[in-house]
Amino acid sequence: MSHSPPPGTPKARIPGPQQPPPPYPRIGAGLWRRCLGGGLALWSLTAWVTYETRNTTLLPTLILLGSFLAPVAFVLWAYERHGRDLGVSAILGCFLTGGALGVLGASLMESYLLHPAPGMFAGVGLIEEAAKLAALVFALRRQPYLRGLRAGLVLGAAVGFGFAALESAGYAFDAAASAQGIDLRTLLETEILRGVLAPLGHGLWTAIAGGVLLSRRRLNGDFRLAAPVLGTYLGVSLLHALWDSTHGLAIWMVARLTGAGLQGRLFAQGYLVRPSVEQEHLFTLFSVGGLALVALAGVGWARSLAHRTPSWRGTP
Numbered sequence: 294m295s296h297s298p299p300p301g302t303p304k305a306r307i308p309g310p311q312q313p314p315p316p317y318p319r320i321g322a323g324l325w326r327r328c329l330g331g332g333l334a335l336w337s338l339t340a341w342v343t344y345e346t347r348n349t350t351l352l353p354t355l356i357l358l359g360s361f362l363a364p365v366a367f368v369l370w371a372y373e374r375h376g377r378d379l380g381v382s383a384i385l386g387c388f389l390t391g392g393a394l395g396v397l398g399a400s401l402m403e404s405y406l407l408h409p410a411p412g413m414f415a416g417v418g419l420i421e422e423a424a425k426l427a428a429l430v431f432a433l434r435r436q437p438y439l440r441g442l443r444a445g446l447v448l449g450a451a452v453g454f455g456f457a458a459l460e461s462a463g464y465a466f467d468a469a470a471s472a473q474g475i476d477l478r479t480l481l482e483t484e485i486l487r488g489v490l491a492p493l494g495h496g497l498w499t500a501i502a503g504g505v506l507l508s509r510r511r512l513n514g515d516f517r518l519a520a521p522v523l524g525t526y527l528g529v530s531l532l533h534a535l536w537d538s539t540h541g542l543a544i545w546m547v548a549r550l551t552g553a554g555l556q557g558r559l560f561a562q563g564y565l566v567r568p569s570v571e572q573e574h575l576f577t578l579f580s581v582g583g584l585a586l587v588a589l590a591g592v593g594w595a596r597s598l599a600h601r602t603p604s605w606r607g608t609p
Contacts, residue, residue: 324369325366329363329366332358332362335358336355336362336484339355343355349475352475352480355484356462356469357462359481360459360462360484360488361462363489363491364454364491365388365458367450367454367492367496368384368451371446371450371451375443375447376443376444376447379439379444379447383436383448384451386432387432387452387455390431391425391429391431391432391456392428392451392453392455392456392457392458394424394428394431394432395424395425395452395456396424396459396460398424398428399420399421399425402423403416403417403421406420407420414534414541415530415534417533417534417537418530418531419534421456421533422498422499422529422530422533423530425449425453425498425499425502426499426503426506426526428452429448429499429503430506430516432448433448433507434514437512438514440507440508440510440512441507441508441510442504442505442508442599443599443602445500445503445507446503446504446599449499449500449501449502449504450496450497450499450503452499452503453495453496453497453503457487457491457494458491460495461484461487461488464483464487465480465483465484465487468480490584493592494536497592497595498529498532498533498591499529501528501529501598502526504595504598505521505522505525505598509521509522528594529591532587535587536587539579539580539583539584542579543576543580543583546575546579547575550575
C-alpha cells in the first residue's frame with residue numbers, strides 16, 4: 294500500500310537531455326564595438342599622457358594600441374558575424390602568423406627586386422599581395438577542412454589586417470623618429486589616418502584574393518592556382534598599386550590641368566613648387582576622390598563575392 298508524501302515535500306526532478314557544448318566559443322554580440330570603443334578611449338588617454346609628460350617609454354604602447362585597434366576590431370567583427378565555425382585558432386593564426394610572415398616576405402622581396410622607377414608601385418602591389426597569399430597558404434596548410442568562399446573571405450581578411458597592423462606600427466615609428474627628436478604630432482596623424490583607412494586596404498584586398506583561393510581548394514587540402522585565382526591576384530594587385538600611387542597621380546593631374554611644369558627635382562620628390570590655392574583644392578579633390586574610387590571598387594568586389602555564397606547569409 295503506497296502513501297502520498299506529506300504536503301511541502303520537494304519533488305524529485307528528472308534531469309532533461311544534456312545539450313552538447315557549442316563547437317565555438319560563445320562570444321557576446323557587440324564585442325567588436327566594445328573593443329573599438331574601449332581601445333579608442335585607451336589610445337586617446339595614452340596619447341594625452343604621453344603629450345603631457347613627454348615620457349618616451351610610452352611610445353611603444355601608443356604605437357601598438359593605435360596600429361592594432363582598427364584591425365583587431367574588424368577581425369572580431371568578422372569572427373562574430375561570419376566565422377565562428379572556423380575556429381579561434383585559425384583566425385588568430387592567420388592574423389598573427391600570416392600577418393607577420395606577409396610583412397617579412399614582402400620586405401625581403403622588395404629590398405631585392407624593387408628600385409625607384411615609374412612602375413615601382415605596381416611592383417609593390419604584386420609583391421605584397423603575393424606575400425600575403427603565401428602567408429595564408431602557410432597558415433592553413435595543415436587544416437584541409439578550411440575551404441570555401443566564406444572561409445577565404447574571413448581568413449584572408451585576418452591575414453590582411455595582421456599585415457596592416459604591423460605595417461602601420463612601422464610607419465608610426467618612422468613618423469615619430471626625426472632628426473630633432475620625437476615628433477609626437479606626426480605620429481598621431483599617421484596612426485589616425487592609417488587607422489581610418491585600414492578597413493579599405495590590406496584587409497579588403499586579401500579578403501578578396503583569399504575568398505577566391507579557398508573557394509577552389511581541393512578536398513585533400515591542396516591549393517589550386519587556377520585562372521580565376523591568378524586573375525583575382527592581378528586584380529587586387531592593381532587596386533593596391535592604384536591606392537599607393539594616388540598621391541603621385543593627383544599631382545600629375547593637377548600639373549596637367551593648371552599648366553605647371555612637369556620637370557624639376559621638387560616635382561619628382563612628390564609635391565608642387567609653391568602651389569596656388571586652385572592647385573591645392575584640385576590636389577585634395579583628386580587624391581581623396583582617387584582613394585574613394587579605389588575603395589568603392591574593392592568593397593563592391595568583396596560584396597559581389599559574399600552574395601554568391603548562401604553560407605554568408607546563414608552565419609550568425
